Amino acid sequence: MLRELRPALVLLLALTALTGLAYPLAMTGLAGALFPAQAEGSLIERGGTIVGSALIGQSFTGTGHFHGRPSATTAPDPADATKTVPAPYNAANSGGSNLGPTSAALAERVAGDLAALRAENPDRPVPVDLVTTSGSGLDPDISPEAALFQVPRVARARNLPEARVRALVASEIRGRSLGLFGETRVNVLALNLALDDLARR
Structure with a gap:
């Protein structure tokens, strides 16, 4: 044997x-x-400090920054470890919301986001990626349409001409990887860093 x-x-x-x-x-x-660079996490550094990764989205909420997609990631509730609380772009807990098309909570959240975005820019249709989460909840990119939709708000908050902010968005648009994979996109962190640099000039 x-x-x-x-x-x-x-x-x-x-x-x-x-x-x-x-x-x-x-x-x-x-x-x-x-x-x-990619093997080390595609980290982005400014002034000797790591400010994020090109692969993981961050939560930007101020009017003077471009916002990413909604994020459905959560974290343990500090008050009750058996529950969770929303924690946008929590890289330790990647995942979608698992809410289906008949979910009242999803419909309510999307309706609230739509109302806020329509109030921000009533003259343009709201791009779908500004009201839908990605499967990972960590998507660092938005569509060029989503970035351009936000230009009037960002330009007002930064006291910059819209044309200048629009040109900045255009300079940050990235095509498909190898011309085949993915979609045309804008990395939100890279765009906001370029915006901060523009505002300092």
């Missing part, structure tokens, strides 16, 4: 070492060598 088990055990140990140790270590090393 040991003669039959020995080859199976040797194969199990060999494949565990190969696929569980050698391959992941080799890929990690290769990624670090070929794509060091």
Whole structure:
């Protein structure tokens, strides 16, 4: 019986070492060598301080900044650990809201967001990504339409000409990856950092 088990055990140990140790270590090393910034989390630094990641959205709520998509992520309630509270862009708890199309809570939240956005810019239709969450709840990007929709509010809050803010948005639009993957997008953190730089000039 040991003669039959020995080859199976040797194969199990060999494949565990190969696929569980050698391959992941080799890929990690290769990624670090070929794509060091991406392997370290695509971190964005300003003045020696890390201000965020190009891959994880942040909650911007002030009128003088562009806002990202709504985020459905949560965190434990400090008052009761058995419950959760909304925590937008909580990278430790990625996930959608799991609310379906018949959910009254979802309909109420979307209606409230729509009303606020229509009051902010009544002359333009509200882009869908400004009222819908992404599957991860951490999406760092919005559509160019969503960024352009916010230009009047941001320009008023920053006391900047709309044309200047619109040109800034245009300069931050990124196309599909390799021309094929994803959608045309604007990274909200990068756009807000460029906006802060513009306001300081």
